[in-house]
Amino acid sequence: MLHVQAGQGDMSQKESFGIHDAAYRVGRSELLAWLNELLQISYTKVEQCANGAAYCQIMDAIYPGEVPMKRVIFDAKLEHDCVKNYKVLQAIFEKRNISKHVEVEKLIKAKPLDNLEMLQWCKRFFDLNYAGNEYNPIERRQGKASPAGKVASSAAPKVMEKKSSPVMKKPPLTVNTKDQSPSTPMRQKPIRPASAGLQRSPVPDASSRMANMTADFSHLEEQLHASQTTNSRLKEELQEMQLSVDTLEKERDFYFHKLREIEVLCLQCEEGAESKDTIVSKTLAILYAKENETPPTDFLDEPADVNAEGLSEDARHAQQDEGDEGAGEQEQVREEEEYRQEEEHEKME
Template sequence: MGESRTELLAWLNDLLQINYTKIEQCGTGGAYCQILDSIYGDVPMGRVKMNAKQEYESLANYKVMQNIFKAKKIDKPIPVDKLVKCKMQDNLEFLQWIKRFWDSNYGGQGYDPVARRKGMPVETPATIAPVRSSGGGLSASGSTGRVGGRTPIGGPRAGSANSETVRALEAQIREMSGHLEGLEKERDFYFAKLRDIEILVGQSLETFEDKEDPSAIQLLEIQKILYSTEEGFEVPDAGQALDDEETETF
């Protein structure tokens, strides 16, 4: 049996000198990277975002981690697509594994986690999906704690509660807007790559007179993948596609 959530969080916070309150917060990948650094001492912590807020920052953390696994020949798949969603069960299972790995490989040497982070900010990261606080408001940090100041003696005043709810909602909107901006950047980045591949395939096909040539057939298969659609996906009509082409800058 692995350690409980409480035991794992206590060990993690003590080892790294952080203040995580939920297992889900490990899903950003920063803590996993620094656990490995405590063992090996050569993780490029300058590239690790301990307070990752956007999914692309978390993915960058996992890229660092994958490189370490490859360099150290650690034969353990990293389920990035599951961990990055900041779900408790997936991260609990992986944290239990990495704790056992740490127990077997940590040499007992002194480790200064703050110095290794070189003063980089380590605010408790937000989970991808903020949860409702016990008071009914939304916490942008993903914690179940109350947002705002102390509750006055005699209970919260209505105006104070409303202002706290507004601040919490505004914080959530800011976080969601930042997350959306990051997703849009990722979308544009990968779309540009696919567009380059589409142009290259089309140009290469034009050089083949015999479309039965094996290379031409392979290019046609690639083109078929590029143009394939799924149910619910609408292909722009010819007029719209033409407008897009005319406004595109080469």
């Protein structure tokens, strides 16, 4: 059974220690040895306390019967199961007016420094408040597996002495009355520190650390390969888009050149330099000309049935009105084309 003699005092005095207290300089090996001795478990890392079950059972040892151990999930691995354990811990803190702030989100993530600080606080709080009552951790867990995944093999609880200060106690002096006379000085037994009986938890060897580093390196390599694949795919898409843009620009310039040539022909038609039928034939030649092909402008003969002098006055006026309307329509088409080109240029920028 655990047996610790606790000092007298109220709750505020037993809880009043800050971050600069000597308790926060206790190493993880000593903490794990103390925890394994107290709860009869086999922890090897402070991160195994992340699910909160060990913290709950430490409070159960300090305040017997006040922690509902049936609600504690010792093999909790999922986040919501761990949160349930911390709710049990929060309930005992509120019941006992303990003002310790517990950052549950950091502890659940199994960060070593956060759990080391929490375990240091629990040990110091245990040293100040444990009343020396007998405590059987296996019986309190009702035979459930410990958070480390194993049930301690020894059914009988062990006895552990609680140190209220780092000063070592001297054992009583003994005298051999049979072999020594009264004048013979008494021989003192060597002093053993109180922590000498505690078993040190095994430290991970170099091979296990190397295995962890190899696994992390493999994971980073996979992430790098995935990033390189994504980068290559994005580069290909960018090249395809650039090719599409170049093609669109060429088509835009090609058709703009056609419109410009047709515009020049229309202006010649207005000036009377070319006949209407000639303008129509040249326009068709320009429209059906392929890329990088200069449309012929002199392959058509002058039409034989054109005789402007034989037209009546009304026909000439009608032809002039028709030419004016065509010129207005061409000007409107040209303005619309320029406006469309400006919009495309702004979008491309």
